[in-house]
Amino acid sequence: MKHIGIYSILMAACLMASCHPGEKRHGAHDHEGEEKEDHSGEIVMTDEQMEKAGVDIETVEPGDFTAVMKAAGQIVRRQGDEQTVSATISGIVYWRNASLSEGSQVGSGQPLADITARHLQDGDPIAKAKATFEAAKSEMERVKPLADANILSQREYEQARLNYQTAKAAYEGIAASKSGSAVVTTGMGGFIKSLIVKSGDYVNVGDPIAVVTQNRRQQLVVDVPECAYRNMNDIRSANFKATGNDNVYKLSELNGKLISYSRTLPEGSAYLPATFEFDNVGDIIAGSFVEVYLLLKQKQNVITVPNTSLTEEQGLYYVYVKKHNHNHEAHEDHEHEDHDHEAHEGHEHKGEEGIFEKREVKIGQTDGVRTEILSGLKAGECIVTEGAYQVKLAASSSVIPEGHNHNH
Numbered sequence: 001m002k003h004i005g006i007y008s009i010l011m012a013a014c015l016m017a018s019c020h021p022g023e024k025r026h027g028a029h030d031h032e033g034e035e036k037e038d039h040s041g042e043i044v045m046t047d048e049q050m051e052k053a054g055v056d057i058e059t060v061e062p063g064d065f066t067a068v069m070k071a072a073g074q075i076v077r078r079q080g081d082e083q084t085v086s087a088t089i090s091g092i093v094y095w096r097n098a099s100l101s102e103g104s105q106v107g108s109g110q111p112l113a114d115i116t117a118r119h120l121q122d123g124d125p126i127a128k129a130k131a132t133f134e135a136a137k138s139e140m141e142r143v144k145p146l147a148d149a150n151i152l153s154q155r156e157y158e159q160a161r162l163n164y165q166t167a168k169a170a171y172e173g174i175a176a177s178k179s180g181s182a183v184v185t186t187g188m189g190g191f192i193k194s195l196i197v198k199s200g201d202y203v204n205v206g207d208p209i210a211v212v213t214q215n216r217r218q219q220l221v222v223d224v225p226e227c228a229y230r231n232m233n234d235i236r237s238a239n240f241k242a243t244g245n246d247n248v249y250k251l252s253e254l255n256g257k258l259i260s261y262s263r264t265l266p267e268g269s270a271y272l273p274a275t276f277e278f279d280n281v282g283d284i285i286a287g288s289f290v291e292v293y294l295l296l297k298q299k300q301n302v303i304t305v306p307n308t309s310l311t312e313e314q315g316l317y318y319v320y321v322k323k324h325n326h327n328h329e330a331h332e333d334h335e336h337e338d339h340d341h342e343a344h345e346g347h348e349h350k351g352e353e354g355i356f357e358k359r360e361v362k363i364g365q366t367d368g369v370r371t372e373i374l375s376g377l378k379a380g381e382c383i384v385t386e387g388a389y390q391v392k393l394a395a396s397s398s399v400i401p402e403g404h405n406h407n408h
Contacts, residue, residue, distance in 0.1 A: 042323070043356040043391055050354075055387035057322055057354075058306070060377050065302040066295055067365030067372065069231055073222040073240060073292040075284055078277065079155045081217065082193065083162050085210040087203040088129055088170025088182045091117035095199045100192065106212060108189040113209060116181040128205045129171040129182075136160075136167035162187060170205075190214040218280045220251070222292045223271035224261070232261055234296040238276055242290050254278040293368060303377055304370040309385045310363070311392050317363050320356045320391045322382040356384065356391055 045055065087093065094114045097104075106112065140160040147157035165187050193211040197203060220240060224232065235258060241248045251257070256278030265272060274294070311318050361376030377383070384391055 043320070043358070045354070045356065045391065050387070053387045053390035055391065056385045057382050058309070058385040060303055060305070060379055060381045060383060062301045062303050062379055064298055064300055065304050065370070065372060066236075066298045066367055067234075068367040069224075069228055069235075069294040069296060069365070070368075071222050071224050071228075071292045071294055073220050073238075073290050075286050075288050075290060076219045076221055077213065077286040078217045078219050081190075081214045083166070083187050083190075083212045084208045085112060085184060085186060085212060086166055086170070087115055087205055087207045087209055088184055089115050089117050090128070090204045091115040091181070091202070093184075093197050093199060093201050093203055093209060095195075098199075100195065102192050102194055104192045106186050106189060106192060108186060110186050110189075111183050112186060113184045114181060115184060115203065129167075132206055133164075133167040133171035136164040140164040184209065186212050188212060188214060216280060217277055218284060218286060219259075220256075220276040220278065220290070220292070222274045222276070222294065224274050224294070226265060226270050226272065229272060231294075231296055232263070232272065232274070235261065235274060235294050236297055237295045239293040239295065240290040242285075242288050248293075249281075249284065251276055251278050254281065295367075296365065299372075303373045303379065305361075305373055305377070305383060306385045307366065307369060307371055309383050309388050310361075310371060311388055316360055318358050318360050319377065320384040320388055321359050321377075322384070323355045323357055358392075 045053070092115065094116070096111050096113055100112070140157075140163070143152055143157050143160040146152040147154055169185055169187065170182065190212045191214075193213040195210050197207075197209045203209060220238065222238065224235075237251050237256065237258065239248050239250045256276055259275050259277050261274035262272045305319060309319050311320075359376055362374040364372030364374045366372070
C-alpha cells in the first residue's frame with residue numbers, strides 16, 4: 001500500500017508538470033498537434049493519382065466577362081415581308097413551272113400561274129377583276145392619310161398597298177387578254193412560303209393561291225423570367241439554337257440587334273418579352289421554338305472559374321484550391337523549389353502532386369462555360385478545373401491516399 005501511495009504522488013506530479021501554464025510542449029506530441037491543425041480538411045493526391053483522375057489546375061486571374069441568362073424564345077417573321085398571291089379571275093389554275101414548290105425563289109413580277117375562265121358560266125371575269133381593283137384602290141387611299149397621321153399603323157398601310165398592287169395587276173392582265181384567261185404574277189421577289197392550290201384546282205376571283213415571303217429579316221421573341229427583371233437593362237445581344245439542334249446561331253454574326261423589351265408584365269404572364277431582329281440565313285424556320293442565351297453587359301476585372309471546377313452540395317458551391325506542401329518544401333533542395341515554382345507559372349498545370357483544400361464560394365452569373373465568383377477566391381490562387389469530382393471523392397474517402405501519412 002505504501003508503494004501504491006508513492007506511485008500515485010509521482011504520477012500526479014508528472015501530470016501537473018506537463019500542464020504547467022506557460023510551458024511549451026515539444027517533441028512528437030507537439031508535432032502531432034500541429035499536424036492536426038494544419039491538415040484538417042485537406043486532400044492529398046499523388047502525381048500518379050492526379051494523372052489517373054485527369055486533374056487539371058488553373059491559376060485564378062481576373063478578366064473581362066460577359067454573363068449569359070438562359071431563356072426560351074420563338075422565331076417569328078417580321079411583318080410586311082409577305083405577300084399573298086390571289087386569283088385574278090375565277091377559273092382553273094395551271095402553274096407555269098411544274099417544279100415550283102415551297103422554298104422556290106421567285107422574282108418580282110414573275111408569272112406564276114395561268115387561270116382560264118373559258119366555258120365557265122360565272123359571269124364576266126373582267127368586270128369582277130375591275131371591281132376588286134377599284135375596291136383595293138379605295139381602301140389604300142383611305143388608309144394612307146390615317147397612317148401618315150399615326151392613327152393606323154404603317155403595317156396596315158403596307159398591307160393595303162400590296163392588296164392594291166395585286167388587284168391592279170390582275171385587272172390589267174385580264175383586261176389586256178380579253179380572252180377569259182389571266183396570268184398571275186408575283187408582286188415582289190422572294191421565296192415561295194406555301195402553295196395553297198394545285199394545278200387543275202378551281203378558284204374564285206380573290207382566292208389566295210400562294211404566299212411569297214422575302215424573309216430577309218426575322219425576329220426572335222424571348223420570354224425573360226420575371227425574376228430577371230433587374231437584368232433587362234444589361235441585355236446586349238443573344239445566341240440561340242433550335243430544340244434538338246446543336247447548331248448555335250449568334251446574332252452578332254447575323255446583323256442582329258435588340259429592338260425592344262418590356263418593362264411591365266403582360267396581363268396573365270410571368271414573362272417579360274424581349275424582341276431581337278436578324279438576317280435570315282435560309283435555314284431558320286419561322287415559328288420554331290428555340291433555346292436562347294441572352295448576352296448581358298460585359299464586366300471588367302471579374303474573377304471567373306470554369307463550370308467544371310464547381311461542385312454543388314445542398315445549394316452551396318465549392319471549389320478545390322491547391323495549396324503548397326510545406327512538409328515537402330522543408331526537405332527539398334533549392335533546385336527542386338525552382339522546379340516547383342516553374343510548374344506553378346502559367347495558366348494551367350497538369351499532373352502535379354499537391355494538397356487540396358475544399359473551399360466554399362459565392363457564385364454570380366454564368367455564360368454557360370465559366371461562372372463569376374463573388375467571394376471565396378482571390379487572384380493568384382490555383383484551383384482544380386478538371387477532375388473536381390474525383391477530388392471530391394478522395395475527400396469523402398476514409399482511406400488516406402497512397403504515399404501520404406498525416407503522422408510523419
